Amino acid sequence: MNDNFYDKVIEIVCKIPPGKVTTYGDIAEYLGSRKSARMVGWVLNKQKGNPKIPAHRVVNRKGLLTGKIHFEGINLMQELLENEGIEIKNDQIVHLDKVLWKPKENL
DNA sequence: GGAGTGACACGGA
């Protein structure tokens, strides 16, 4: 169902501009507590089958593509990010600070 | 109805 938390995470992820990424902690922090970062991943896990959710733009605090393991193709997530101009090295975002996008800055 | 799980993050040893 479209609960607040559920819908909130999806809305934020959908608003991530191309060439930018965000972290679970930032989304969780925007929702209330960054401790709820796990909930963010959980929501995406439920919506991972939804192509409208650019989950590949969501990474952990280290910029590591942790979510890629849930993608169909292990390289899919990296390719999508590289396609947007984000440089990935060893499954990790190189210039994370330059591509980092925070919901608070846009919302 | 109770217990376990999960795409994380932080503090302390």
Next chain:
DNA sequence: GTCCGTGCCACTC
């Protein structure tokens, strides 16, 4: 500097 344990909230079995 690295490793371990804890907290968080909602869902599923």
